[in-house]
Amino acid sequence: MSLELRHLRYFVTVADELSFTRAAQRLRISQPPLSQQIQDLEAVLKTQLLLRTSRRVELTAAGEALHARAKSILEQVDAAVQEAASIGRGERGRILIGATGSILSGGLADLLAGYRHEFPEVTTTLFEQAPRLQMRALQDKKTDISFIRLRPESDDFASELAWREDVVVAMSSIHRLAGRKRIALKDLRDEEYVALAPESSEFAASIRDSCVAAGFLPRIAHEVVDAQSITGLLAAGFGVALVPSSIARFTTGEIRFRSLGASAPAADVYIVHRNGDQSTALRAFMAFARRFFQSRLKPRD
Amino acid sequence: MSLELRHLRYFVTVADELSFTRAAQRLRISQPPLSQQIQDLEAVLKTQLLLRTSRRVELTAAGEALHARAKSILEQVDAAVQEAASIGRGERGRILIGATGSILSGGLADLLAGYRHEFPEVTTTLFEQAPRLQMRALQDKKTDISFIRLRPESDDFASELAWREDVVVAMSSIHRLAGRKRIALKDLRDEEYVALAPESSEFAASIRDSCVAAGFLPRIAHEVVDAQSITGLLAAGFGVALVPSSIARFTTGEIRFRSLGASAPAADVYIVHRNGDQSTALRAFMAFARRFFQSRLKPRD
DNA sequence: TTGATTTATATCCGAGAGATATGGATGAGC
DNA sequence: GCTCATCCATATCTCTCGGATATAAATCAA
Numbered sequence: 291m292s293l294e295l296r297h298l299r300y301f302v303t304v305a306d307e308l309s310f311t312r313a314a315q316r317l318r319i320s321q322p323p324l325s326q327q328i329q330d331l332e333a334v335l336k337t338q339l340l341l342r343t344s345r346r347v348e349l350t351a352a353g354e355a356l357h358a359r360a361k362s363i364l365e366q367v368d369a370a371v372q373e374a375a376s377i378g379r380g381e382r383g384r385i386l387i388g389a390t391g392s393i394l395s396g397g398l399a400d401l402l403a404g405y406r407h408e409f410p411e412v413t414t415t416l417f418e419q420a421p422r423l424q425m426r427a428l429q430d431k432k433t434d435i436s437f438i439r440l441r442p443e444s445d446d447f448a449s450e451l452a453w454r455e456d457v458v459v460a461m462s463s464i465h466r467l468a469g470r471k472r473i474a475l476k477d478l479r480d481e482e483y484v485a486l487a488p489e490s491s492e493f494a495a496s497i498r499d500s501c502v503a504a505g506f507l508p509r510i511a512h513e514v515v516d517a518q519s520i521t522g523l524l525a526a527g528f529g530v531a532l533v534p535s536s537i538a539r540f541t542t543g544e545i546r547f548r549s550l551g552a553s554a555p556a557a558d559v560y561i562v563h564r565n566g567d568q569s570t571a572l573r574a575f576m577a578f579a580r581r582f583f584q585s586r587l588k589p590r591d
Numbered sequence: 592m593s594l595e596l597r598h599l600r601y602f603v604t605v606a607d608e609l610s611f612t613r614a615a616q617r618l619r620i621s622q623p624p625l626s627q628q629i630q631d632l633e634a635v636l637k638t639q640l641l642l643r644t645s646r647r648v649e650l651t652a653a654g655e656a657l658h659a660r661a662k663s664i665l666e667q668v669d670a671a672v673q674e675a676a677s678i679g680r681g682e683r684g685r686i687l688i689g690a691t692g693s694i695l696s697g698g699l700a701d702l703l704a705g706y707r708h709e710f711p712e713v714t715t716t717l718f719e720q721a722p723r724l725q726m727r728a729l730q731d732k733k734t735d736i737s738f739i740r741l742r743p744e745s746d747d748f749a750s751e752l753a754w755r756e757d758v759v760v761a762m763s764s765i766h767r768l769a770g771r772k773r774i775a776l777k778d779l780r781d782e783e784y785v786a787l788a789p790e791s792s793e794f795a796a797s798i799r800d801s802c803v804a805a806g807f808l809p810r811i812a813h814e815v816v817d818a819q820s821i822t823g824l825l826a827a828g829f830g831v832a833l834v835p836s837s838i839a840r841f842t843t844g845e846i847r848f849r850s851l852g853a854s855a856p857a858a859d860v861y862i863v864h865r866n867g868d869q870s871t872a873l874r875a876f877m878a879f880a881r882r883f884f885q886s887r888l889k890p891r892d
Numbered sequence: 893t894t895g896a897t898t899t900a901t902a903t904c905c906g907a908g909a910g911a912t913a914t915g916g917a918t919g920a921g922c
Numbered sequence: 923g924c925t926c927a928t929c930c931a932t933a934t935c936t937c938t939c940g941g942a943t944a945t946a947a948a949t950c951a952a
């Protein structure tokens with residue numbers, strides 16, 4: 291015979307009611323098996339818990355002590371069940387997110403704000419890292435999900451489009467092209483470029499590919515490691531840069547952005563995560579993200 | 592289907608071992624019912640707890656959380672069982688004891704010291720009260736047991752002899768009888784007495800009865816409410832007093848005690864408790880007390 | 893003393909915990 | 923790359939034990 295929660299549930303009810311008959315009613319069982327289970331419990335403890343005459347039931351000292359303990363235990367069991375179920379539904383947990391600064395301000399921040407509002411019990415931790423490091427972090431399980439401007443090739447990762455962004459051209463307001471309203475990619479063939487170092491970003495490579503497709507090889511005059519540095523160089527008059535349009539949001543100073551029209555390369559942002567082991571919290575996050583971007587696209591239709 | 596401790600025990604074992612086969616061995620059951628019980632648990636929680644391939648078992652986030660909780664719950668169940676059993680064996684609990692100061696120093700203190708040594712988990716609370724109040728406190732369940740110098744009549748109480756004491760005569764060292772080695776009760780017929788007020792002590796009444804039996808009615812010159820006051824009055828030369836021999840122990844100053852020899856009235860101390868509801872701790876205490884006094888009597892044999 | 897109420901005992905039934913046998917998947921080793 | 927060993931899941935059976943019904947025993951009220 292081993293102790294089970296049933297014994298504790300029954301005992302607590304009897305101790306609360308101080309009556310086997312009423313306790314049995316509350317427990318939706320008949321009185322004899324209740325008496326039996328209490329006797330079993332007492333046998334396991336080798337201790338009298340209740341003093342019963344046919345007229346009154348009262349607790350012994352051991353019964354008083356167990357009553358308090360058992361009540362607390364049952365509450366904790368309940369809490370544990372709720373917690374596990376809640377984690378299972380993805381309502382609770384922790385998601386580790388990788389992203390770069392421009393992606394954060396480009397739409398991710400809004401997504402996270404909306405998500406935290408609907409799933410307040412999920413902790414989201416954001417790692418601002420260069421794209422290459424993000425992939426490493428994903429692989430090493432340092433992060434669970436990444437927002438990144440290039441679709442990964444590897445079979446280890448699953449990816450889907452988060453949102454679309456155009457590439458725009460950025461330059462100082464005193465640049466000779468700053469007066470033009472619309473600029474095509476091929477108009478930029480003779481410019482000097484400020485670009486992200488290709489080893490820090492797949493995006494840099496894809497921009498270069500777009501230029502090649504437009505018939506020229508961009509002359510990279512300056513390379514920077516951090517996207518933040520680009521605008522500083524542009525403001526000082528160092529050529530032009532091809533950047534995702536969302537960069538405009540967090541840029542101050544004398545920088546002008548011009549659309550590239552139909553010739554604009556895509557700067558789509560993808561959601562990437564490891565294949566296979568997505569937790570429920572992550573699945574729920576992905577589902578939320580899909581709904582979120584879906585509803586955001588509508589106004590543009 | 593309801594959650595039982597079995598589910599938690601099984602789950603914790605599997606989570607510890609990360610193997611159904613090994614867990615089943617540790618649990619002394621076969622592997623299929625273990626798988627079944629884990630599935631039942633997951634069904635109750637509506638949540639996956641373990642990711643199992645035929646080659647590896649690992650915990651989900653929900654499983655991790657439940658593992659920690661369940662372990663703690665099982666430990667608490669264990670502790671609660673131990674505690675209840677321990678209280679049931681009288682090894683733990685609280686005993687409320689009534690006594691007077693003279694009884695405490697007359698032998699009770701030694702008993703309590705020995706008892707606490709053998710039952711360190713039982714809290715003993717001592718109430719120093721006048722005998723009448725002790726009976727009241729017992730009746731009102733303010734105390735569980737009393738050490739008192741008179742056997743109670745009422746059927747509500749059970750009593751047994753704790754230890755025997757003689758009554759001795761006490762007087763100032765300058766009293767005219769202080770030089771006598773032995774004094775019989777009847778020699779004291781013409782003395783003036785310092786006595787406890789009869790309304791505060793049954794013992795006072797029993798002393799008076801002893802004097803009457805010896806052929807005289809004691810002349811009470813001074814009455815005190817508190818036994819402590821007696822010696823003060825005696826030291827000041829106010830007559831004599833008939834007191835339990837143990838009083839000598841905690842008396843300082845110029846007081847002499849003389850045995851009354853064969854004519855000494857008894858001042859036996861009784862253990863009194865309510866009939867019926869003695870807790871296990873109290874029963875264990877009584878058993879200890881009997882053993883204690885038994886072994887103390889032997890040296891006198 | 894009788895009747896009502898409450899717990900304990902006796903007996904029966906059925907759900908379900910656990911055993912055995914087996915299937916299916918996966919990684920190791922030749 | 924095939925075979926074998928290993929491990930978890932499924933299917934089926936058995937038998938324990940939880941719960942129901944009927945009834946006895948005890949106690950209090952009238």
